[in-house]
Amino acid sequence: MLRKYIRDPLHIIDHSGITVNEDLGYEEKPMRIIDMQSLFCHWWRVCKNGLATKENLFKRNCAESGYCPICNKQLESVEHLLFECDWVRPVWFRCEFGYKVSWSETQSILKWSCQMMENFTDSKECNLSFSSIAWIGWFVWKERNEFVFSQKPVDPLSTLHRAGLAKKEFDARSISQGTDHSHRLRSPQQRxxxxxxxxxxxxxxxxxxxxxxxxxxxxxxxxxxxxxxxxxxxxxxxxxxxxxxxxxxxxxxxxxxxxxxxxxxxxxxxxxxxxxxxxxxxxxxxxxxxxxxxxxxxxxxxxxxxxxxxxxxxxxxxxxxxxxxxxxxxxxxxxxxxxxxxxxxxxxxx
Ligand SMILES: [Zn+2]
Structure with a gap:
């Protein structure tokens, strides 16, 4: 009950006037990464299938189709969006890891990330590699959104370049602020x-x-x-x-x-x-x-x-x-x- 409300029979809420646009959805526009936590948080959302992919939006009746807006060949799951779509494969192949995407249907990004972490014996190397992966993932997501919302064509090379540049700038800033430890791995003595x-x-x-x-x-x-x-x-x-x-x-x-x-x-x-x-x-x-x-x-x-x-x-x-x-x-x-x-x-x- 509403407190201090003085009842008046003339107060009637008119529902009939509200019209909802049938195409109503929501836009998610990532702006920028400000710290490592945000970057890993984004990857965590990826692992938890928390991105507003077409497949997820379609399941919630927020999109007309669940298919990938770029290739139109498959449902746009997080796995498809970040690894499998034809334009994304060259991004991973040309990155520093030279990763050839071989994704089985049962594999999820969460499972893949956990297996990756188990494979590292050194936690610093694990963090360093994961940050590279997370940067690429972030820029693939941004590039895909620019295609969807601004009709900007996707470009694997430019995505990779932007991810590399952002990581470099971010690492340089972290080193100058003394918050980064990964540079120790690259010191001449340790190399x-x-x-x-x-x-x-x-x-x-x-x-x-x-x-x-x-x-x-x-x-x-x-x-x-x-x-x-x-x-x-x-x-x-x-x-x-x-x-x-x-x-x-x-x-x-x-x-x-x-x-x-x-x-x-x-x-x-x-x-x-x-x-x-x-x-x-x-x-x-x-x-x-x-x-x-x-x-x-x-x-x-x-x-x-x-x-x-x-x-x-x-x-x-x-x-x-x-x-x-x-x-x-x-x-x-x-x-x-x-x-x-x-x-x-x-x-x-x-
Ligand atoms: Zn696709």
Whole structure:
């Protein structure tokens, strides 16, 4: 009941005069990102299917159709809008991760984001990569809205450029204000610890092992890169090993075998186990259970003129990631054709 209302029978609300436009909807115009929280908040809304996509508006009777206004081929879900639409694919492919979108029907952005986060072992790298993804997501959304509300044609290159520029400016501002920590990853001292591309025209193979805690089950991986940092080939194998040295040695042999299979001479092979590299390039006697493995490594290294060198673990993360993903049975079958974003992210600073 309304307080202090003095009843008057002449007071009648006339409903008949209210006309509602049948096309009534609402416009959502993102303006700008002011801090990292807003950026991650936007990504959170993406994960929770909270964007005003045509599909969502149609379900609420706020749009005439749920189809994508850009391609008109599919329902405009958040997944379609941000990853699958024909114009968006080149944005992801041309970004620093070189991500080829391979979206299964059952996959949601939330699930994809969670899997991505699980794949990172370093929280700083995880934040850094996620901020790049979130910037691209934000600008794809903005570009799509400009198409819908201002009929401005979509342009993948300009979207990518704007996202890169905004991220750069934002990072520079954060660094000058002392609120950013990601730049530490790019300091010259620390870059020494990162994977480096082979010299122009050369190839590099990184190898590593991941061993299951408390058991002799392990996975070994060897991955081949060219001088442009492109992933060319890779092998993973589940093995049983009696010691970590044996596992590391088997990974090194796998790298040599990959060079042989590809008929590549003069390849740089990198591993993060000093003992294995030392035993492979010296005349020292290896432990008896590794003798045959080192014999093979030396033979292949000599035959193919391979260079074996030790690198810190931080510079060998990609091979470790592949071995670990294989051990957890979490390595997608198409990891070579569609490298997971987490794997590509490990090399983005190279
Ligand atoms: Zn579309």
């Amino acid at each position: 020494e610890d990162y994977w480096k591309r082979p010299a122009a025209g050369n190839f590099k193979i990184n190898c590593d092992v991941a061993i299951h805690n408390g058991s002799d089950c392990a996975s070994i991986a060897a991955i081949l890169w060219d001088s442009n940092g492109r992933l060319l080939d890779g092998v993973v194998k589940k093995i049983v090993c009696s010691s970590s040295l044996q596992g590391e040695a088997l990974a090194c042999r796998l790298a040599c075998q990959l060079a042989l299979a590809r008929n590549l001479a003069g390849v740089e092979i990198e591993g993060d186990n000093k003992s294995v590299i030392h035993l492979s390039v010296s005349e020292l006697d290896p432990p008896w259970d590794c003798g045959a493995i080192f014999f093979d490594i030396k033979h292949l290294a000599q035959h193919l003129n391979l260079t074996l060198s030790w690198r810190p673990r931080a510079a060998n993360k990609a091979a470790h990631w592949v071995a670990q993903a294989s051990l957890r049975n979490a390595l997608p079958l198409d990891w070579l054709s569609f490298p997971p974003l987490a794997l590509m992210a490990l090399l983005r600073l190279a």
